[in-house]
Amino acid sequence: MDTLPPILVVDDNHDNAEIIRQYLEVRGYPITVAYSGDEALAVFEQVKPALVLLDVMMPGRDGWETCRLMKAHPTLGRKVRIVMVTALDEWSDKREALQTGADDYVEKPFDLPKLATTVQRNLAMLSAAS
Amino acid sequence: MNTSTLLTDSSDPQVADAVVQLDAWRAVVMPSQEIARAIGHERGIRAVYVTAESPPTLREIVECAHAKGLPVIVGCKDDAARRRAIELRAEEWLRLPADAEEIAGRVRSAVMRQLPGDAPNGDRAERAEQAQMLYDFMTGLPTLPVMIERMRPQIKERGELVVVYFNFVRYSKIEEIYGWEKLDAVLETTAAGVKEFLDGHSMQASRVMVSYTNDDDFIFFHVPPPGEARASEQQITTLVGRLQEHVAQRIEVAHGEDIAALFEIYVGLARVYYNPKLRLERLIYRGIREAATAAKSVEERERARRVDDLRTSVRDRAVYVDYHPIVVTTTRQIFGYEALARGVMRSLRSPEVMFDVAAEADMIWELSRLCRSRAIEGIETRLGPGELLFINVDPHDFADPAFTEAEVKDPSRVVIEITERTAIKDYPKFRERLKAFRAQGYRFAVDDAGSGYAGLGSIANLEPDFIKLDISLINAIDSNFIKQNLVESMVKFANDHGAQVIAEGVERSEEFETVKALGVHLVQGFFLHRPITAPVSGVIAVSPKP
Numbered sequence: 001m002d003t004l005p006p007i008l009v010v011d012d013n014h015d016n017a018e019i020i021r022q023y024l025e026v027r028g029y030p031i032t033v034a035y036s037g038d039e040a041l042a043v044f045e046q047v048k049p050a051l052v053l054l055d056v057m058m059p060g061r062d063g064w065e066t067c068r069l070m071k072a073h074p075t076l077g078r079k080v081r082i083v084m085v086t087a088l089d090e091w092s093d094k095r096e097a098l099q100t101g102a103d104d105y106v107e108k109p110f111d112l113p114k115l116a117t118t119v120q121r122n123l124a125m126l127s128a129a130s
Numbered sequence: 131m132n133t134s135t136l137l138t139d140s141s142d143p144q145v146a147d148a149v150v151q152l153d154a155w156r157a158v159v160m161p162s163q164e165i166a167r168a169i170g171h172e173r174g175i176r177a178v179y180v181t182a183e184s185p186p187t188l189r190e191i192v193e194c195a196h197a198k199g200l201p202v203i204v205g206c207k208d209d210a211a212r213r214r215a216i217e218l219r220a221e222e223w224l225r226l227p228a229d230a231e232e233i234a235g236r237v238r239s240a241v242m243r244q245l246p247g248d249a250p251n252g253d254r255a256e257r258a259e260q261a262q263m264l265y266d267f268m269t270g271l272p273t274l275p276v277m278i279e280r281m282r283p284q285i286k287e288r289g290e291l292v293v294v295y296f297n298f299v300r301y302s303k304i305e306e307i308y309g310w311e312k313l314d315a316v317l318e319t320t321a322a323g324v325k326e327f328l329d330g331h332s333m334q335a336s337r338v339m340v341s342y343t344n345d346d347d348f349i350f351f352h353v354p355p356p357g358e359a360r361a362s363e364q365q366i367t368t369l370v371g372r373l374q375e376h377v378a379q380r381i382e383v384a385h386g387e388d389i390a391a392l393f394e395i396y397v398g399l400a401r402v403y404y405n406p407k408l409r410l411e412r413l414i415y416r417g418i419r420e421a422a423t424a425a426k427s428v429e430e431r432e433r434a435r436r437v438d439d440l441r442t443s444v445r446d447r448a449v450y451v452d453y454h455p456i457v458v459t460t461t462r463q464i465f466g467y468e469a470l471a472r473g474v475m476r477s478l479r480s481p482e483v484m485f486d487v488a489a490e491a492d493m494i495w496e497l498s499r500l501c502r503s504r505a506i507e508g509i510e511t512r513l514g515p516g517e518l519l520f521i522n523v524d525p526h527d528f529a530d531p532a533f534t535e536a537e538v539k540d541p542s543r544v545v546i547e548i549t550e551r552t553a554i555k556d557y558p559k560f561r562e563r564l565k566a567f568r569a570q571g572y573r574f575a576v577d578d579a580g581s582g583y584a585g586l587g588s589i590a591n592l593e594p595d596f597i598k599l600d601i602s603l604i605n606a607i608d609s610n611f612i613k614q615n616l617v618e619s620m621v622k623f624a625n626d627h628g629a630q631v632i633a634e635g636v637e638r639s640e641e642f643e644t645v646k647a648l649g650v651h652l653v654q655g656f657f658l659h660r661p662i663t664a665p666v667s668g669v670i671a672v673s674p675k676p
Binding site: 032033039042043046088091094095097098099102103104105118121122125 | 209212213216222223224310580582586602609610611612613615616619
């Protein structure tokens with residue numbers, strides 16, 4: 001049975017989302033995929049993800065706004081770990097990311113093993129907190 | 131008792147168990163294709179649970195159910211099914227396989243959502259937005275639109291309303307220094323403290339509180355209860371005084387005295403009288419503006435009093451210095467002390483407040499001179515062999531003719547901290563001055579480094595010997611990998627430029643361990659030492675916490 005915590009993958013690019021889903025599903029994580037910020041917010045309460053992998057560049061509600069709204073959720077916001085999927089090269093990019101409440105980031109294009117490590121280290125923070 | 135029917139196409143035994151868990155429910159199972167029709171004539175249906183995969187069938191079922199005002203729960207085998215369920219605006223969906231408890235829970239919540247008076251089942255994202263706008267997520271307090279609706283009948287009946295406006299003046303300072311996460315936490319404590327206080331108070335029955343979402347001001351409505359005289363201004367002022375004390379105490383316990391020193395409320399009152407010709411909302415907004423203006427004038431009066439306090443303090447040299455130890459991360463040996471000047475007068479205890487007041491009174495140089503000379507006394511009286519004294523100097527102080535490199539006997543014991551937060555206007559001239567000081571043996575630290583977006587470039591410009599990281603980067607760094615990444619790059623930068631990094635505001639062992647692992651050279655914070663108000667002479671006994 002599933003004992004690993006649920007992960008929500010948000011990416012408007014279906015191929016990217018599929019790649020991440022397959023890679024993480026093989027590792028036993030229950031994955032839900034959403035193709036937009038709105039869709040991610042719509043499923044957020046039901047999926048109750050422990051971690052969200054959030055693409056930044058999406059049409060409509062982008063990753064930053066989605067992140068801010070998720071972190072502002074009255075009950076889930078405190079617990080969820082949010083990993084932004086984007087390259088944060090400049091100091092100012094990272095500062096901006098902190099402003100939204102994001103916990104971590106992975107760069108695109110993916111290095112899948114790195115993605116797995118990032119997921120693990122963030123989930124480890126959760127179990128340390130509980 | 132009437133039995134509710136769950137109409138379903140699922141023969142999963144878990145559904146039967148789920149129905150048992152629900153009180154007075156039964157399941158009617160039939161093939162997917164027949165459900166839509168059954169919704170029309172089957173009696174006692176309260177909800178529909180479908181697992182059909184065919185999109186047209188699913189659509190038909192949801193449409194029929196919604197036409198009858200019935201909630202639909204969709205069992206989804208995969209993401210595609212889930213997406214369809216959301217598109218069709220089903221009240222609930224769940225992932226298959228699901229156990230009986232899950233199914234029962236979803237049915238229950240779907241029925242709840244469908245209760246009369248509920249808006250047509252809109253987009254959930256939109257709903258979440260609304261929920262957040264109506265209740266401030268930080269404090270859990272209802273916001274204005276909610277409050278006005280709730281209070282309307284009472285105000286009409288009583289004919290008047292007192293608006294009390296709380297303005298927390300220094301809260302913006304907390305955010306500036308410690309970052310937004312800290313202010314969020316302080317606001318949470320504040321709201322809890324205010325609620326706790328009012329719950330135990332006689333005004334409880336008539337009080338309500340409101341806050342703007344994510345803002346740091348609170349509004350409080352008081353409608354005198356029927357048969358009771360309205361509260362006099364005197365009563366409310368007394369109440370607020372006690373409230374202030376109560377909340378200040380809570381904040382000191384939760385966040386320490388430095389933050390508690392920045393806690394100040396100014397209160398304004400306004401009365402609103404009901405008039406059927408005017409819209410209540412507008413009346414109330416007007417009342418709030420009036421109360422806010424009143425709070426402002428209280429603040430101004432208070433400021434004038436503080437300026438007086440400051441003049442007296444400067445004249446009497448009524449400033450003392452706390453010395454906050456800075457230790458070597460690896461050995462925990464004392465490396466030096468940061469001198470923190472504080473006013474002897476209670477109203478000027480916080481250095482931030484004191485310098486704010488000085489700026490207003492145009493007395494920055496006078497105050498700086500006093501604080502510097504007080505701090506420098508510590509070289510003789512407080513420093514152990516080899517230890518350094520860190521003093522804060524505002525970039526504007528370098529323009530003060532009284533501030534010269536001859537100020538100290540042994541400049542090699544002194545590190546001048548320059549905050550990154552103050553904009554430096556004339557860079558070439560400023561660097562010229564630094565050079566003169568450096569030639570005498572003074573060293574430099576960039577304070578609050580990384581607080582802005584500027585990054586490493588502006589730090590490199592000052593060629594510092596020490597880089598003091600902004601507190602907001604250290605707060606909860608153990609659980610935030612972006613902060614760790616930023617600090618790591620700062621350490622690398624420092625190592626490349628022959629500088630040392632100081633982590634300020636280390637309050638927890640996890641934070642200490644994290645900055646240690648990142649290679650931060652020096653550490654300052656309550657986790658290791660509190661600031662020391664040392665006796666005037668003699669060596670300070672300092673023992674690290676176990």
